[in-house]
Amino acid sequence: MRIAVDAMGGDFGSSPLVQGALQALKERDFALVLVGDEQVIAPLIPAECKQKVEIVHCTDFITMEEGATSALKRKESSIYLAIEMLKNKQIDAVVSAGHSGATMSLATLKIGRLKGVSRPAICTLMPRIDAQKSLVVDAGANVDCKPENLFEFGIMGHEYATAILNYPKARIGLLANGEEECKGNEMTKAAFDLLKKHPSFIGNIEGNNIFDANVEVIVCDGFVGNVVLKTSEGVADSIIFLLKKYIKSSPIGIFGALFMKNVFKKLKKQIDYAEYGGAPLLGVDGNVIICHGKSNAKAMKNAVFQAILAVENNVNDKILSALEKYKI
Template sequence: MRIAIDAMGGDFGPQPIIEGVVEALKQKDFIAYLVGDENKIKPLVPQNLLKKVRFINSEDVIGMHENATDAVKRKESTIYKSIELLKEKQVDAVVSAGHSGATMSLATLRLGRIKGIKRPAIVTFMPNIKRSYTLVLDVGANVDCDANNLYQFALMGEVYAKVVLNKEAPKIGLLSNGEEDSKGNSVTKETFKLCKAHCDSFIGNVEGGDIFKGEVDVVVCDGFVGNIVLKTSEGVAETISTLIKQEIYSSGIFQKIGALLLKPVFKGLKKATDYAEYGGAPLLGVNGCVIISHGKSNSKAIKNAIFQAIKYVENDVTKKIENSLKVH
C-alpha cells in the first residue's frame, strides 16, 4: 500500500502531519509518499523509518485563503502533485490537510468521476449517542442537487458505511423536515421515491436530531444543507461549552471545585466527539481514494486519516461504488 500525503498544506505546517505519518508507519504497513519541501520534512522523519518513506519535492503550497480556481494551474503545488501520483497509479490513496476546495476540485478534475456517478460527495462522521458515528453526506461539494444526485449519495454512503462502520446492512435515512413519508421539499420527495424503490437499506425520512441518536447510519442531504448541519452542530457544542465556562466563572468556590472534579468527565466527552478519532472526510465518487482532513488536524487526526485511507483501499471502495450503481 502506498499513500501520498500532502506534508505542507495544514494550518500548522509539516510538523503535526509528519508526526501523524510516523505514528501510522509504526502501526501499519505502508509506504508514505511525502509531498513537500524535502529540506523541511526529511529531518522530521526518524532514521529507522526512512526506508518506508519516499520524498516528492514541492515547494508550492496553496494557502488556505487563496482561491481554489487557480489550483488546476499550479502544477507544482503539493496538492496537485499528490493527486497526480494517484492518477498515475504511483500511489493508492491521497491524504490532504491542505486547501479542501483545491483538493476537491483537483481530485474531481484530474481523477475524474466513477463511471455513472454524477457528483462526488464529501462524507463526514458525526458522533452519536451510541459512541459510534453517523455518516452524513454531502457536506460541502454540491450546493444544488437533484433527486438522482441525492439517491447516488445514498448508494455511496451505504457502501462506505459497510466498510467503516462494519455493518452488513447500514440504515440509510433522508434528511427532511419531519419523519413522515409525506415530509420534504420537492427534491427530497423525489429522492424518497427513488430510494424507496431501489435502496433496500432505506429507512425513510429522518430529522436533524436523528443524526445523533445512532438509529440511522447514513444521513443523506445536499451539500448546502450538510454544511449548515455541520456548522450548526459545531456552533451548539461550542456555545454550550462557553456557557458552562461562563456559569462556572461567575459562580462560587464550590462550583469551581465541582468543575475541577468533573474534568475527567469533560475529557471523556471530548474524546467521544473528537474529530481526530476518524481524522478526515473522503471524497466519494471520484476515481480513487482521497481523504480530506481539517487544516487544523493534529498528528492523531492525520494518523487516523491514513488508517481510513488504508481501509478504503483494502476494501476497494471505488470498485464497490461502481458496482452498487449496476445492481440498482
C-alpha cells in the same frame, strides 16, 4: 500499500501533518509518501523511520484564500503532485488537510468519476450517542443538487458505512424537515422517490436523528450538509464554553469539576473530530481523504488509517457494483 500525505497547506503548517503521518506509520505497515518542502519535512523524520518514508519535493501549495480552480494550473503544487501520482497508480491513496475545494476539483478532473457517479461527494463522520459514527453525505462538495445526486450519495454512503465502519446493516435516511413522507422540499421529495428503490432506505429523518443512533447514512445536499456540520460544531463549542464559564465563576463548581475530569475527558473524546480523521471524497476513481485545515496530528493519523481501510476494503469496487445494481 503506498499512501501519500500532502504535507503542505494545513492551517498549522507541515508539522502536525507529518507528525500524524509518522504516528500512523508506527502502528500500521505501509509506505508513506510525503509531498511538500523537503527542507521543512526532512528534519521532522526520525532516522528509524526514514526507510519507510519517501519525500516528493515541492514548495508550492494552494492557500486557503485562493480559488479552487487555480489549483488546476499549479502543476508544481503539493496537491497537484499527489493527485497526479494517484492517477498514475504510483500511490494507493491521498490524504490532504489543504484547500478542500482544490483537492476536490483536482481529484474529480484528473482522476475522474466512478462509472455511474454524476457528482462526487464529501462524506463526513459524525459522533452519536452510542459511540459509533454516522455519515453525512454530502457534507459540502455540491451546493446545488438534483434528486439523482442525492440518490447516488445514499448508495455511496451505504457502501462506505458497510465496508469501512463495519455496519452489518447501515440504514439510509434522507434529511428533511419532518419524518413523514410528505415532508421535504421539492428536491428531497423527488430524491425520496428514487431512494425508495434501496432496501436500506428508511425514509425522511430529522436533524436530531443524526446523533441518536437510529440511522447510519444521512443524505443531503452539500449546502445543508455544511450547515449541519457547522451548526453541530457551534452547539458543542457553545455548551463547552458555557460549562467552563459557569465552573470558573463558582469556587464550589471548580471543586466539583476536579472530580469530573474523567467525565469531561470521555465526553471530549467522543465528540472530538480528531478521533474521526478526515472525510473521504466518495465517487472519484481513487481513494482521497479530505481533512479539516485545522487537523492536528491525531486527526491526520486517523485519516491515514481511513485511507488504508479504504484501500484494503476496495470501497470503490463496492460502490461501482451498488451503483450498477440500483441504477435508475
